[in-house]
Amino acid sequence: MKYEQLIDLCKRRGFFYPTAELYGGLAGFYDYGPIGVEILNNIKKEWWKSLVHDNTNIEGINGSIITNSKVWDASGHVSEFSDYLVKCCKGHEFKADQVIEEIAKKKTEGLGVKELQKIVDKIMCPKCKSKFGKISKFNLMFSTGLGPENKETVYLRPETAQLIYINFKNVLNTTRQRVPFGIAQIGKAFRNEISPRNALFRMREFLQMEMQYFVDPKEASKTLDRWKKERLNWYINLGINKAHLRLREHKNKELAHYAKKAIDVEYKFEFGWKEIEGIHNRGTYDLSQHEKLSKKDLKYFDEEKNKKYIPAIIETSAGLDRAFLVFLADAYAEEKVKGEKRVVLRIHPKLAAYKVAVFPLVRKDGLDKKAKKIFDTLNNNFNTLYDERGSIGRRYRRQDEIGTPYCITIDYDTKKDNTVTVRDRDSMKQKRVKIDEILDYISKNL
Numbered sequence: 001m002k003y004e005q006l007i008d009l010c011k012r013r014g015f016f017y018p019t020a021e022l023y024g025g026l027a028g029f030y031d032y033g034p035i036g037v038e039i040l041n042n043i044k045k046e047w048w049k050s051l052v053h054d055n056t057n058i059e060g061i062n063g064s065i066i067t068n069s070k071v072w073d074a075s076g077h078v079s080e081f082s083d084y085l086v087k088c089c090k091g092h093e094f095k096a097d098q099v100i101e102e103i104a105k106k107k108t109e110g111l112g113v114k115e116l117q118k119i120v121d122k123i124m125c126p127k128c129k130s131k132f133g134k135i136s137k138f139n140l141m142f143s144t145g146l147g148p149e150n151k152e153t154v155y156l157r158p159e160t161a162q163l164i165y166i167n168f169k170n171v172l173n174t175t176r177q178r179v180p181f182g183i184a185q186i187g188k189a190f191r192n193e194i195s196p197r198n199a200l201f202r203m204r205e206f207l208q209m210e211m212q213y214f215v216d217p218k219e220a221s222k223t224l225d226r227w228k229k230e231r232l233n234w235y236i237n238l239g240i241n242k243a244h245l246r247l248r249e250h251k252n253k254e255l256a257h258y259a260k261k262a263i264d265v266e267y268k269f270e271f272g273w274k275e276i277e278g279i280h281n282r283g284t285y286d287l288s289q290h291e292k293l294s295k296k297d298l299k300y301f302d303e304e305k306n307k308k309y310i311p312a313i314i315e316t317s318a319g320l321d322r323a324f325l326v327f328l329a330d331a332y333a334e335e336k337v338k339g340e341k342r343v344v345l346r347i348h349p350k351l352a353a354y355k356v357a358v359f360p361l362v363r364k365d366g367l368d369k370k371a372k373k374i375f376d377t378l379n380n381n382f383n384t385l386y387d388e389r390g391s392i393g394r395r396y397r398r399q400d401e402i403g404t405p406y407c408i409t410i411d412y413d414t415k416k417d418n419t420v421t422v423r424d425r426d427s428m429k430q431k432r433v434k435i436d437e438i439l440d441y442i443s444k445n446l
C-alpha cells in the first residue's frame, strides 16, 4: 500500500518519529525530524503569506495554550466537548460511534446515547468477542492544575479559535481594522482522543492553522462562499491534484451546536475521503457567548451603516499535520528507472525542505573546494544541502526521496569550462550551466 510505504519513507528519512520511541512511544504523539520540520515550516509560511500578508485586512496573533477556564465554559467545551466511550468485559476501550460504524456498519450521525447503547448491546468487542458495558461520556480536554498544590483546574486548549475570539476587541482597538476583517493563528491544540490513528491523521497533540473572519451577519453566507473557494485553491496552487480534493457540505444533523453551515475540504487518502479543513459559518454564537459570560460589550459599531451589532464569524480551520500528510501523500511516487525502483517526492518547490543539493564528484583535486564555494552562494539564498559521500547515483536518489528539486554536480569538466551539471528531480534531465548563472537558473525555476 502506497500510504504505508510513504509512512515508512517518513520514518527512514527523518520526516517524523513516534515520540519517545526509546521508551515504547506514546500513542497519538509524534516528533518531527530534520526534513519534516523544514517542510512543516514551509507549509506554515505559505499559509501565513496567503492569509496574513496577502490580505491587508487579516492580522495574525499567537495566543497562549493555557488560558482562563471561563473561556472554555463560554465556548461550551467544558459541558459539551466529549466523546462516548464504551468498554468490553475485558476492558478494551473504543469510541462508541467508531466501533458501531466499523462493526455494525451503521451511521451514527445525530444519534443520542440511548440509541447508541441499543446498537452497542447487539455487537461484540472486535478484540476479544466479549460483550460491551454501558456507554459513558468523557471530556476530550486535557486538564492540569495551576498554582501550589494544583488547586485550580486549567485546560490545554482544544482549539486555537477561542484565543482569537477573546482577542477580537483587542485587535480591533489596537489596529486600524474595521469589520470585515480577519484574525489568523497557527498553534498547538490538544485533544484526549480515545483512539488516535493513521499516523499524523488523528493525534492527541496537533497543530492548527485557523483564520476567523468577522463580518456583518448579513454578509456571512457570501463570505463563506469566498473562503471555501480560496482555501480549496490554496491546496491546488501548492501542487495537490484537483481530482483528489472535494468540498463536502455537512447535513443538518452533522452540524456542531455553534455552526450554521459547515463545509469540509476533503482529500482522497488510500483509506478514504477525509476532512483536512473545515470552513464554517459560526454565526454570532461565539461572540455572544463571550459577551454573556464576561459581561463585556463585544458589539461592533459600524460607522458607515450607522448600526451596532455582534459580528458573525466565518472560520477556516485547517489541521497543519494533516496538510503535511496530504502534501506528502500527493507527491509520493514510485517508478521504474533502468529496471530499478525510484522513489520520488514531487512536492511543490516552495514546500521542499531543500531547494537544491550540491555534490562534488569526488572529494579531491579541488572539486570539493569549488563545490563548497557554490554551496555557500546558493545557501545564502535558499536552504541548500551539501553532500560529498557515496556514488552520485545514490546521492541523487537520496534527494529524490526527500523532494529536493535540483542537484548540482561539480566534476572535472567544471575545472576546464566553469560549468556544472544541474539535474532536475522530476524529469531527471541534466544540463550544463555556467557557475555564474546557477543562482539565476535555480531561482527562476523555483
Ligand SMILES: [Zn+2]
Binding pocket: 088, 089, 090, 091, 092, 125, 126, 127, 128, 129, 130
Ligand atoms: Zn475486548
